[in-house]
Amino acid sequence: MQSTKRGFDWLGLIVGIFSIWVGYLIMQNPGSSLKGIAWIVGIFAIVRGLYELWFGTQLNRFLGTGSGYTIFSAIINILVGILFLFNLNIATIVLVYMFAIWFLIDSIIQIFTARLYSFFGKGYYWLVVVLAILSFIFAIILLFYPVLAGGFIVFLLAFFFIATGIAEIIEAF
Secondary structure, eight states, X not given: OOOOOOOOOHHHHHHHHHHHHHHHHHHHOHHHHHHHHHHHHHHXXXXXXXXXXXXXXXXXXXXXXXXXXXXXXXXXXXHHHHHHHHOHHHHHHHHHHHHXXXXXXXXXXXXXXXXXXXXXXXXXXXXXXXXXXXXXXXXXXXXXXXXXXXXXXHHHHHHHHHHHHHHHHHHHO
């Protein structure tokens, strides 16, 4: 078996250091970071809406059928994207509540589907139930304390960048 010697990965080191720096900046400027996330979501919504418009025309062109839902969804996405880009304060509030409601719905679904995990044993079932209830409580807290939800979103983003940066630096060696 032949051993392959790998050289030092300078690009990985640079990306890792940059990623840690971005994570640090996010933690230092949480308000700006949340607005940056809202801005990115706004751009994504507009791009998604434009894609849906194109897709709707392709459906009509190739299948001879139009999709009113696709056009409606495209218009909503574009309008939401424009709102997010031109009013970042509203966008951050919507984003914070969107995450809180998302976590709430997800925890409720976990509670109702926990019985499906009983196949793996009672211990696993109860673990899923307890974690779902804790997620539900956390979601309610986020719903009634939007500043906490905003901080949580920023923390997760910063953690992602820092953890990715550390992994890149380790891989560089």
